[in-house]
Amino acid sequence: MTRRERIFLLFFLVVLGAGWGITQPLSKIAVSTGHGHFGLIFWQLVIGSMLMCGVLLLRRERLPLTVRALRTYVIIAFIGTIIPNSASYTAIAHLPSGVMSVLLSLVPMLAFPVALGLGLERFSFRRFGGLLLGLAGVCLLILPRASLPEPGLLKWVAVAMIASACYAFEGNYVARWGIAGMNPFQVMLGASLVGVVLSLPLALASGQFIDPRAPWGAPEWALLASSVIHTLTYTGYVWLVGRAGAVFAVQASYLVTGFGVFWAMLLLAESYSPYFWAAAALMLAGVFAVQPRRHEPLAPGAAMKETVR
Numbered sequence: 229m230t231r232r233e234r235i236f237l238l239f240f241l242v243v244l245g246a247g248w249g250i251t252q253p254l255s256k257i258a259v260s261t262g263h264g265h266f267g268l269i270f271w272q273l274v275i276g277s278m279l280m281c282g283v284l285l286l287r288r289e290r291l292p293l294t295v296r297a298l299r300t301y302v303i304i305a306f307i308g309t310i311i312p313n314s315a316s317y318t319a320i321a322h323l324p325s326g327v328m329s330v331l332l333s334l335v336p337m338l339a340f341p342v343a344l345g346l347g348l349e350r351f352s353f354r355r356f357g358g359l360l361l362g363l364a365g366v367c368l369l370i371l372p373r374a375s376l377p378e379p380g381l382l383k384w385v386a387v388a389m390i391a392s393a394c395y396a397f398e399g400n401y402v403a404r405w406g407i408a409g410m411n412p413f414q415v416m417l418g419a420s421l422v423g424v425v426l427s428l429p430l431a432l433a434s435g436q437f438i439d440p441r442a443p444w445g446a447p448e449w450a451l452l453a454s455s456v457i458h459t460l461t462y463t464g465y466v467w468l469v470g471r472a473g474a475v476f477a478v479q480a481s482y483l484v485t486g487f488g489v490f491w492a493m494l495l496l497a498e499s500y501s502p503y504f505w506a507a508a509a510l511m512l513a514g515v516f517a518v519q520p521r522r523h524e525p526l527a528p529g530a531a532m533k534e535t536v537r
Contacts, residue, residue, distance in 0.1 A: 237472050244468065247461040249329065250491045254457075255317065256325040257450035257495075264436025265317035269310060269453060270427040271438055273420045275455035280417040283463055289411070291418055296408040301418035308398045309423045312391035319388035322381055324498050329488025330369065331388045333511045336481060336518050337362035338396035346404050358517025365510035368503055376502035412466045473504020481515050 255347055258268055284291065320328050337359045343349035369387050407415045431437040438448075469477045489508065492498045 237476070239462065240468060241293070241477070242482055242483060244461050244464055245480045246487045246491075247457050247464075248480065248484040249487025249489075250495075251454045251458055252320070252329045252332075252488045253325040253495045254450040254454035256320050256328075256492070258454065259317055259321040259445045261447045263438055263447055263451075264431070264434060265314045266427055266431040267436050267438040268317050269313045270431045271423065271440070271451060272313070272455045272458075273423040273427060275452065276459045277417060277420040277424060279459040280359070280413060280420060280463075283413050284417055287413065289414060291414055291421075292410055294408065295412075297410060297418060298422075300408045300410070300415060301422040303401065304398065304415060304419035304490060305423040305426060307394050307401065310427060312394035315387050315390035315394070319384045319391075322384040323388060324377065324500070325492035325496055326489040326498050326500060327350070327369065327376070327385070327504070328388055329384065329485050329492065330365075330504070330508045332392055333481060333485040333508075333515055334362050334366070334389065334392040334397075335395045335399075336391055336478070337511075337514050339399050340518050342396055342400045342500065345404070346400055348400060348403050355518045358514040361510050361514035361517060365507040365514065368510060369507035370493065372501075372503045375501055375507070383461035398480045402429070413463070416462065432498055478519060481519070482512055485512060485515075 255268075316328065339353050340349065340359055344351060349355070356370060365383075366389075370382050376382065376385070392495075410418075428437075440448075465477060465480065487510070489500075
């Protein structure tokens, strides 16, 4: 690999981190006028399905419809989108966007004990130490009275952590049981289409359906932008894994958290206490400790969802 190629890949990694990072403040804007999570999830999946369908058409690939493939779509739709996104949209309506970005950095740390339970990883004091650092960061974020804007927000931190736990389990599910011989683009399209079918009746029954014919404001444009950016960055991430390797690509975890906080400060004028910055530092140190080293390749299939969304 030439020096120019290395510089390009590093630049591409930064762009991915910036793109994924901005989806958190955009989600905060999307819920600002009271849009419910099922309505937001439905349109997010519709937009993502349309874009991912275009990706498969460009790649001249079909969407498998075998029993194994359909089972994979349903499982990924639930643990990768419907449950975690419901938790995220609910929590971000109450929590600062920067706090959500920091909490999502828990994904690789929570993935470690799940991997141990499934027999995918051996015990490592370094990674166990990373898990403890992450938990210490959470404690520093929620225990001091001066950390969160209001003490009553503690319950929403617990809700937000449901999303991190789902993503952690999702990556381990892929590593343990695979994706039925499909590539990540096929899985994402199939899971998105299943999610559309499942979330539409939930949105209608709960009264959370968002009529796209109504006048558009900042929340609607934020939802559109967030959905498009997520699909494009995910596609770019998969390309980067194939081009530079999973160990290089998962470094986007740091950038997603950092840019998430940066965009929240820039777009939402959020400010944070010293406890927040100390908690963020502990969590990023934990991410560093649990990340695989260059001689420790990720478990097969885990690269598909290893990084923060």
